[in-house]
Amino acid sequence: MLEVQSLSKSYGAKQILDKISFSVKPGEIVGLVGENGAGKSTLLHILAGLIKPASGDITLNSYSYESRPKNIRRHIGFVPQEIALWENFTVNENMVFFERLAWNNTHRRELRKLCQDMGLEKWNEPVKVLSGGMKRKLNLAISLIHNPDLLLLDEPTAGIDLKSRKEIGAYLTNLAKINGKVILYTSHDMDEIIQICDQIYCLGNDPFYHQVLKEYGRQPILL
């Protein structure tokens, strides 16, 4: 269970997040939408423990970010917007590289299964020759090596084909429903957000997103 209380963050005079509060139960997928600069990535980075908030409390499974700063990140999986991979390594080498650095040991067979489950079959291909969709899948797979409770995804399907997008969406839905993960997800693709997210949080003051979500028949929660 992820609980956020009165979270604020500003860059200089610009207030990005203003006392936002929400909670996400295990098995839920939450979509974050909003215009560019609304604070989606900032919120994800704060939840990932990469940025310090100005004020507010965050707890994950009742552990406070403030009181357990060193241990909290072992329960978090973060999929950055960029392709965060070693381009000259193969899929296998990338998985093994980050498995070696992870808190828990995972057998190579399980690593391969993790990739296969999301349709990433090219185990011994160098990353640089993979398609955008395959790279995105590997980007996601590496974030799951240490079996995190909270998965934060910053536009994980940006710039990839529809098939790969559907496969990633289906995988995330299973991950939340079957394994009880808490998933927070940002995307500019409304169809995708509507399809896989249980709740949709809207950041920023732009009424456009509220309007679009209402057209889709979904009620956004304003943060």
Next chain:
Amino acid sequence: MKQIITTRLMHWKKQWVSLVFWLLFPLLATICITLIAAALQDDTNVPVGVVLEEDTDASRELVEEVRRAPFIRLKLLNQDEALYELEKHELDSVFVIHEGFKENIQEDNRNKLITSYQSDLSFAYQPVKEMIISYVQQETGRVKAAFTVNQLEQEYNSQANWTFEEIVAKSKEIQKNENLLNTDFSFPESPAETTQNTRLFSIWGLWGVFNLLSTWLLFDWVIKEKRSKAILRLAFTRFSLKAYLIQNFLHYFILILLTDLLSAVIFYWMFGEWISIANILIYRFFAAAAAFLVAHLFSNTFVYYTSAFAFVLIVSIGSGAILPASFIGGLAWFDLINPLAPLLSGEYISLWTVLITIFAFLWIIRKDRYHA
């Protein structure tokens, strides 16, 4: 530590060609330049031909005396070959040591022992001739001394009964021990210059310069990996960015140090040059830590490489390792900031090692940027 070794080996496996090249570059470049310089130095020596008509210890000793002379390249030939090469100006001058050389010296007969030839282009003839004359005079002097000692023995009925060979051998022993003919003079408070090492370049100086360059280029991994998006994932592993960098630094340090020790053994084996292990260890720490810390200041590898080459060029010009340092006017302050000075002078503490240690300590205690 084991986990980081595995991940480092994965990186090394991908870049083994450049890794091996830059690891061995200081060793190979130093050997190549030293051998080429020695060959060039040999080619610039004056070729002098010697014809040996008799093979005795006296004639061989004379040949060795000429061979030991600096800037002379001695060739042993028969007379026809020697004169042919002299005519073609391939030899500067020719000296023929005639049959009966030793016997004539022992009989104090100093005439017509050696015949010399020169051409209109000879310029080493006079000094070599003087050297040979001096040697012959030295040997005949020894013979005279032996003759006199024998006479005195007989005159005073001595019981010692020294043989002629014993007296000559004793004379040579005294000459060697007293080193009368080879004395270095120097001004007070200035070190005497050694005449032992006639190499154009200091082997350890060359190695130090090349090593500085290769170390800096090997440490480009700091820039490449810090710039990589993949490094963001370290925040979600058991290693902080700092721990990851420090442990990888140690692996590079050990790898390069092992190559340094291999270089030391090879230099000793090939050139008889040795340096203290403590000196190598401290220089290695300085070079590796400096490269590691400096790499943190760059985000572009091209600018880093350019800076490395520029720095090494300045060091090689100013340090005296490659070019003589006297042209910068023997400035004491340059010795102080010369990063090669501790390696070449054998001192353990220098301005650089102190500064690098302080900066390394400050970097280590600096806080990690991640919040949680």
